[in-house]
Amino acid sequence: MKKNILLIILTLIFSLNIFAQENVNTAQKTEQQAKKKSLVAGTNLPKKNMTERNVVPYPETEEADVVWQRKIWRAIELSEKINHPLYFPTIELSTHKSFIQSLVDGIEKGEIVAYNEDFTDTLSIKAIREQFDAQDRQYVEEKLDGSGDTTIFVKGYFNWGEVKELLVTEEWFFDKRYSQMFVRIVGICPVRVFQRSIATADGDEEKTSDYSKKQLFWIYYPDARKYLAKTLCYTSKNEAAPMSYDDVFQRRKFSSRVISEGLSMNNRHVDDYSRSGLEAMLESLRLENEIINTEHDFWEY
DSSP: OHHHHHHHHHHHHHHHHHHHHHHHHHHHHHHHHHHOOOSSOSOSSOOOOGGGOOOOOOOOOOGGGEEEEEEEEEEEETTSGGGHHHHOOSSOOSSOOOHHHHHHHHHHHTSSOEEOTTSSSEEOHHHHHHHHTOOOEEEEEEOTTSSOEEEEEEOOOOOGGGEEEEEEEEEEEEETTTTEEEEEEEEEEEEEEEEEEEEOTTSOEEEEEEEEEEEOOEEEHHHHHHHHTTSBOOOSSOTTSOOBHHHHHHTTOSOOEEEEETTOGGGOBHHHHOSSHHHHHHHHHHHHHHHHHHHHHHOOO
């Protein structure tokens, strides 16, 4: 009986070692495939290089011409079909990168700066890896033959699919010179949604059925536009008219809901005073319609 138990334990340890090594090999193969570029163009049709695109500047606005202004916070659920161009691909490809992949690449290259929630401090790529739980790890386990311990290194990797929400800060204002309502995106924050883990009695971690949300970092959108305007966005409808991520946000090709507004009582969140999901959705629609009605009220005929 003792021999059978010992055999089962050794089999489990051996299986865990193989599983950990397979994860490392899979991550390394995926990374190598993503970095390896094609030696041919892939098409015989003329296409303008995305890196040659420039940012479309905002219309000039004078402070004296702004007669109404309000700050709005939005949440973009990437699970919605219209928002899939911001979510996919969730694995690294040689041709396309998801929005979060593009942001992290821009931060690593020094072309995008990551900030904390209040924009009072910058975040390093190391801090972002910690937020993503993508650090390299090492485990010490006993060898199967009992001759000593062995150290297993597991390379950390970004699980891009865990970023399922974006928080967006906007400024809406009415310019009396143009007699038009404008919107400017100020900041964007990717939100990681992941299963919560608890520590077990033997010191390991075990996944639970509960999910947690974590704000990873904020970017100042006006400064990041130059990089995002040259980053190709995933599209599945028309490859002859590619869009950049700056195009997606400037053309408002996304679905979102208002979660808070500026100058509200104690900076309340919509969910703080809405008792149900339906009530929160109706409140978001009310705030959205309030902006539209404000523009109509300012029009001059």
